[in-house]
Amino acid sequence: MTSRASALPRRWEPARRLPLKWGNYNDRYFAGLVLIIAGAMHLQGANNYTLIILLIGTVSTAVGWSIMPARGWRRMIVILPTITQIWLMLTGPMSMWTLTIPFLCWLIVRHRPLIAYLALALPIANGVILPQFYQEYTSMPEALAISAVVIVAAAWLARLIAQSAAKRR
Incomplete structure (x- = not known):
């Protein structure tokens, strides 16, 4: 039997209710968040002489968004805008x-x-x-x-x- 306290997060956290084809919600959420943040930090530490850091940050961010627990189209449409934004932050x-x-x-x-x-x-x-x-x-x-x-x-x-x-x- 499910208690009211444990049922509440599922009701108002729509991404948690999604059936996942691989992995579990918590692992994908944590790994995705870490990769997104790490990718953004890598990109902010880059310059013209450290292009490999730009590549690592860009790929990390893209992978992070792509594994977040969400509907597939939602994960995919955010990759290009967020990577573009992180590159703009270099200004x-x-x-x-x-x-x-x-x-x-x-x-x-x-x-x-x-x-x-x-x-x-x-x-x-x-x-x-x-x-x-x-x-x-x-x-x-x-x-x-x-x-x-x-x-x-x-x-x-x-x-x-x-x-x-x-x-x-």
Whole structure:
């Protein structure tokens, strides 16, 4: 018999309900997330003299998105926009607004309801505010650290909104 507490996550976390052809949900989620983040970090550490790092970061990001537990089309349509966005981040803190792209892709892959897209306000605000304080590429580590906190907070907010919407139904 399933308890109410264990049934709730399945009800409001649509990706968890999907039948997977291989692996299990937790392993694919964790591995995909690690590869996406590691790929983004590799790309941010690259330059014209370390092209292999660009390749490793690009491939890692693509593989990470492709193994996330989600419907196949959702996983595939986010790969090109997110890789493009990560490459755009090589221009420095002035491009923090582009972090709305992978966050939007995250919402798509996680099967979030449309109401959860309100959480996009956080990365958009981050992209407007941060360039006021960080403009040079030397400030990129600080800008990325702050942005990472904002993106994680936005992801949790989107999850809470999705949970609230599921409870109302």
